[in-house]
Amino acid sequence: MSMPLVFDATFNAPWNLRRPLRSRKLGFKSSEVYTASRIGAPCTAQIGHFRPKDASNPSSRRSQRPGSHSLSTSSRILWHERGAHGRRGVTAGVEKDKESSSSPEKHKRQIRPEVHGRRTRPGRPTPQGPYNNVLLQAFNWDSHKNNWWTTLKTKVEEICGLGITDVWLPPVSQSVDRQGYLPTQLYSLDSSAYGTSAQLKELIDEFHRQDICCIADIVINHRSGVKQDSKGHWNIFKGGNPDKRLDWGPWAVVDDDVYDSGGKGKHDTGESYGAAPDLDHTNKQVQDELTDWMNWMRAEIGFDGWRFDFVKGYHPKYTNLYCQRTNPTFAVGELWTSMEYFNGQLSWDQNKHRQVLCDWIDGTKGSSSAFDFTTKGILQRAVNGELWRLRDEKNKPPGLIGWYPQKAVTFLDNHDTGSTQRHWCFPDKRVLMGYAYILTHPGIPCIFIDHLYEFKLKNEIQKLVLLRKRNRINAKSKVVIQKAEADIYVAKIDERLILKLGSRMDMGGLLPDKNTWTIYMTGTDWAVWETNRPIGALPENDEDEPLPPPRSPVKNRPSHPVHLTSKMSEETKRRILKDVPQLVDPAERKKEHISILANGNGKGTPVTSDTPREGTPREGTPRHWTRTQKVCSGIFLLVVLLGPLLVLLIL
Missing domain, CATH: 2.60.40.1180 (Golgi alpha-mannosidase II)
Structure with missing residues (x-):
């Protein structure tokens, strides 16, 4: 169903814009390997409880609370929203003399090829710098119908030719709905409607060979249960992992969920999702096992960054926690809320709407970007003869890019707003005009794959991306x-x-x-x-208002132990034991080390050209001085101590 034109923007969009960056070696700064999980109940069994009131009645739509909408579509409940986040704009605030956790040079040092049997997997691509990303949402609402991992693999070289730096892939875990947004067993990737885990790894490898990072769509606000408890609540969860990680019960669900989930956890820290039980992110076991899963997704599957779904469902500090523990190269959150209206018309002043986005980014301590829904809502009205909307009271862009451009991911449509759902779509005949705006303006632009192929605008969009790169237009460019x-x-x-x-x-x-x-x-x-x-x-960007560096490491970052899950290959475990042994629990380290030696794999990962040479300290490990260094240091100390005495004797 579509809404009356005057209310097109109140129909807030929900959900995803996430994207993962691929890596074959752990790129954790001083971090860890964790697992993740979420809650949700079978949609087919519960849709009846959540069917909205008469969706055809415009007045009933207007009376909904901000940020919700009341339509249900194929196996996905759509009257609740979801979240997004931006390129590895993840950790802010660090001493100037410290190296950024995602600097290209450090990133190169952290990655080397990973060998699986006879096949060598490529290392992670070099991140593009803090402001130069161009994203592609590489799926739509119906991509699950086309064996998508294999289909998309045939388009990798073509996508590379567009100048894309990062691709956002759909949720990869087993799910009640085929799109992946009602996940059940998070470790079970072979049950995904998009393809098998082997096909996914091959796809990510192919993107990495083209120096393109991969962003995973992370759905951790809620999770679908696989069994009912004694009272009929769908709150018994399975992780799909033999060691029982993510096998949760009612204790992992918030106790005030609008969905009748029988949760026994603490109160929800955000809005309820409605279609599945909301997870209790205050619970330490939930935090640790979700982190384990996310680090497994990075280390074993190869993702590089995250797109967080429905982030208004939990406090932004937990997004920051997961970013700190997993160290993504890029992160973006989907925060879709209602825009401001006056007398049924979109208001010119949308400061309150973009302030919500700024507050959420600040709540993550700058560890994540956010999708610029403010710019989308204004731009799609402005291109139809209302271009006066594209300037605020301070003569700046009126969206998030006018206040916080380095954390704003601009876009025209995604799988929720456009595609076959068309909940809040950009005017079809003005799509190219929209790209002319977001690809020449600051922010981090995200291109929708439907516009490349369904709209047949690939050549035009490619020219605009080339223009952007050639003129070094980036997230903090100055607009007059x-x-x-x-x-x-x-x-x-x-x-x-x-x-x-x-x-x-x-x-x-x-x-x-x-x-x-x-x-x-x-x-x-x-x-x-x-x-x-x-x-x-030409002069560089205005330095009068220096922008805080995104993706810088967090001060006093706590060290979280690495858990070597049974879902990791022996090669991955061996690499972790070799490169970051100090982060592995001592008991687990001893157990796994003995196991690997017993299997005849005690020699560790083969040394490659990216492996630090002997005598070169690794990141985060104590430095051991060589004999030459010790001798030179001794001579230096003697000169410092005896020099003044010699001068006095001469005088």
């Missing part, structure tokens, strides 16, 4: 809005690009000088110019 009226919008970005939107042909004095500007690309009611001057002749 020169005009924003109903039928015209003109903005200059980093003194390198000029974007004009709208049907008005006469730009007056704002028409770029043909001696210094060249028109690069045009479309229906839009055009973009590129400067003729070389990049070196």
